[in-house]
Amino acid sequence: MQNTPDENENSDKNTIKVTKDMDVQGSHFIYKQFTEKSRKELDYDYKRCTGCGLCVKICPTQALELGPMHEIATGMDAPPVTLDIEKCTFCGMCAKFCPVNAFKMEISGEVPSEDSYPEFDSYVKINNNCLPCLLCESSCPEDAIEVKLNIPKKEDITPFDENAEGEIEIDTEKCNLCGLCSHFCDAFIMLEKEPSPTDPSPFEQLMVDEDECDYCMLCQDICPEDAIKVKGKKPCEPPAIEGEVHIDEDKCTRCGWCREVCPYDAVEIKKPFEGEITLKENNIKRCDPHGCQACFNVCPAHLWYVPEDKNIAIKEDYCIYCGACENACPENVMSVKRTQVHHTKIPDAPWASQWEDAIESMITSKRKHPDTSRTVEVEKEPSKEHEEVEFPEIDESLLKAARERINSTKPALKNINVRRKWEKESSEETRKEFREKFKNKKEGNSK
Template identity: 40%
Template structure:
C-alpha cells in the first residue's frame, strides 16, 4: 500500500477507472502506473442473491430480480455495480459462491491471495462405484460421470441350446436409479426425467423387457442397494463372468456450490460436502403467497431447493440442499420468504495475506442480524379520473400559508424522489418498458427512505 501511495505522489495521477462489455460479462478496470485491477461480473452466472451487497462502499445494488424471476425481463443484470463507488477491494468476489464475480490484481486471480466463502467437497474413491446418479441429480450440472460397464452379452457365454426361465423383480422404492443395470443390460430401461424436490427422483420408472431377459442375475450383482431380485428356474448350460464397473466422477469447482444433494443421495456414502453457509428459511405472511400464479422462488433457486406443496402450507424448502444464498427472498414480490444465515465456511489460501482478518469481519456481516420491520403501508398505483377539459374558477383561491417546517419536509421528500428516480434499477426497468415494475421499485425505495430519514 505504501508503494502504491508513493507511486501516486511520483506520477501525480489518480486511478483511471473504465468499464466494458465482453460477451455476457461486465469488465471494470482500475488502473494506476503501478497496478491494474480487473473486476469481471458475469451476468449469466449471477443468480440474484444478496451476498455481494455486503460491499463496504455500497457500490452494489439490486437489479430487477423480481421481474427477471417472473420472466418479464431476460438477460438483464441482477445486480448493479457503481464503478464510481467501487474501490476494487474484491470483497464481493470473496462472498460470491456462484463465481459470477472475479477479480485479478496485476493478472493474478484474487482467489489466490484472499480467503473465500466456499463449501468443500471430497469423494472417497474407494467407496465410489462409480455410477450415474450424482451427475443426473446435480442442479448445477457440475458433476460429470465416466462409467464403463461391460455388456451382459460379453459376460454370459451359452454352451448349449434352449431358453432360460425365471422371474425378475425391481423394488422401485429401494431403487436409487444409479443407471448401472441399464448400462449392463439392454433388457432394462430407465425412463429418466428432471429431478425435482422434495425427493429429487431422477427417473419416472424402470422397466424390464421379459422377452429379452435371460435371468443371468448380473443386474442383481451390480445393484448397490439390493433393489433387484432374480430367480432363474431353468437355463441351458452357460458360463457367467463377474461384472466389472470402472470409471471416474469429476466435479467442476466453478459450477459446484456445495449444496450437498449428491452426498444426500449417494447410495454408498462416498461423497462428503461442507456447505458454504448454514442457516434457516422462514415463510412469513404465507397468506400472501400464490404458488399457482407466481413461480418466482421456484424459478430463481439455483439448487431447486424450494417447491410447491399443494397443501395449506403452500411452499416448502429442502433444508438439506438449500445454500441460504437469499435469491428466493429477493425474488418474492410479497416479502413472504426470510433467509437467516447462522454460520459460514471460509477457505484460505496457502499463504494468507496480513489483512485476511479484516475480510473475515466483512464476511461476518452475512450472519443473522437485526432487520428493519416490514412496512405497515402498501404502495398502490392510483389512476385518478381527470376530465379532458376543465375551466378555471373566476376567482382563484389565496395561496395557503406554509410553515417553514412543512416547506423543509416537502423539499426533503422531493430530494428523495429525485435520488430514487436516478436509481440504476429503476432506469433499467424503464428502458425495458416495464412501467409497472418501475412504479413498484420507486414505491419501495420511497418507503425505505421515509422510514429512515
C-alpha cells in the same frame, strides 16, 4: 467500452496511474483495471447471478447496487446487480464470496497471491463409499456432476444368445434405481421422472425388455443391492464396477441434492453458511406460487415446492441461506438468517480488518464504511449578480502605431548578436546593482 483514468498523466512520479474499462460479452460484464505493475479483470455473469445481494452487502466502497429483484425473478431480462466502475477498487470480495460464482476475478502482475485473501470454506466431496452409480449425476439441479463409468457394455463382453432361455425378476423392495444395470445392458430400461425436493430420485421404475435379454446372469452379479435374480447360463465373469465422479466447482451450489439421493452415504458437504429459513404464516396466504414463482426462479438450491395442503413449502436441508428468495418475494413470505460463515483463514495483512468486517456483515447486514464524520464542508459563496462591464473605446490610430513599433523591433529580436548584447548588458547591470547593495550593507555593519 469505457475508459476511466483514475490519475492524471502529469501527476507526481510517485503516483500510480490506474486505468479502467468495461466491456460486454453476451451475459458477461467484463470490468478491467490496469496499472503499470498489475492487471485485474472482474467477470460478472448476470445470467448466473441469483440476486442474493451478498456482494452488495460486503462491498467496501458501495460500488454494487441490487436491481428490481421481483421483476427480474419473474422474467425481466436485466442484471440483478449493477457495478459502478468508478467506485470499484477491484478488491475481489464479491468474487471470493459469491455463493454461485457469478463473479470471477483474474489478477496478474505485482499483486498479492490468491492465498492472501479469504474465501468460502465449503465443499462437496465424494468418499470411498461411492460405487459409482448414476443417481447423483441425473438428480443434480445445476448439472454440476459428471459420472464416468468404466464398465464395458454387455455386448462387448459376450455375444447375444438368441436361443437362450431363462427367467429374470426385479425385487423392487431392494432396487434403489442406481442405473448400473441399464448402463451395462440394453435390456434394462430406466423410466425417468422429474426430481423434486421431496423426492430427488431421477428415476421412477426399472423395467426389463426380455426380447433383449439372453439371461446371461451378469447383471445379477453387477447389481450392488442383490435386487436382480436370473435363471440362465453365465458365459463369463462379470466386469468390475469402476468409474469416477467429477464436480464442476463453478456450477455446484452445495445444495445437497446429491447427498440426499445417494443411497451409499458417499457424499460429504460443507455449506458456505449456517443459518435458518422460516416461512411467515401470516404472509403465506398471499403467496401465489403458480402465478409468481419468483422464489423458484432464483433459488440456487431448488428447495421450493407446492404441497397439497399449503401454498408453498421448503426442503430446508437444501438451503444455503443466500437470501435470494427473500429479495425476490413481493409478499415478504420468507425470512433468511445467517448465523455462521464458513471461510478460510484471514491472513495478518493491512487489509485484514476490511475482510473481517465484510464477513461479519453477511451475518449482521451492517457494513462499516469509511468514516466521513470529520469531513470539512466548505460553504458555497452565494452567486453574484451579473454586472455589465464597459470595455474601453479603442483608438484605431494608437493601435496602428503600436503595431508598427512592435513590427519594427522584430528583426532585431531575431538577430542573435543583438540579443546576446542585450542579455550581456542586462547581466552586467544586475551584477553592478548587486555589488552596490553589498557594499552599502558592509559599510552599514562597520558603523
